Amino acid sequence: MIATLQCTVVDCPDPAGLGRFYREILGWELDESDPEWVTLTSPEGFRLAFQLAPDHRPPRWPDPEHPQQFHLDFDVPRRADVERAREQVTALGATFLHDSGGAHRGHLVFADPAGHPFCLCYGQM
Structure with missing residues (x-):
């Protein structure tokens, strides 16, 4: 093994909005402290991140x-x-x-x- 998966990152024009959308589906914890990088974390520690891409x-x-x-x-x-x-x-x-x-x-x-x-x-x- 070379590495472990840190998270999956999704480019989007509205990280907080898309993070809230997937939070409602998954029920995971949402961290919106950085408006350009929002992260959802499962109880097991899996992370799904949303990154600002203005020209998405x-x-x-x-x-x-x-x-x-x-x-x-x-x-x-x-x-x-x-x-x-x-x-x-x-x-x-x-x-x-x-x-x-x-x-x-x-x-x-x-x-x-x-x-x-x-x-x-x-x-x-």
């Missing part, structure tokens, strides 16, 4: 001319919970992009408020 150009999923750059997958325990999760992330500012379908396994694709794709996955666990 959001991806346009699934347009290959504007690739997704990265995406986050979130597990939803049961298919029955997906609609409630969909309503919750949409109320937080997510934009629905795509439903993969599937009665038992699949994912819903959304864009976060900065345009980054993320998925609510079900039946994957």
Whole structure:
């Protein structure tokens, strides 16, 4: 091993706003003490950081001319919970992009408020 992962960093135009968006999804602790670098930390110590990028150009999923750059997958325990999760992330500012379908396994694709794709996955666990 050469190193350990410190955190995953997401470029965005509003670090505090995007940090709050993902805090609502994950329930992790939010540190907004630096307006240009906001960090979410899980109880286990995993960190997700949001870095100010004033000229950020959001991806346009699934347009290959504007690739997704990265995406986050979130597990939803049961298919029955997906609609409630969909309503919750949409109320937080997510934009629905795509439903993969599937009665038992699949994912819903959304864009976060900065345009980054993320998925609510079900039946994957």
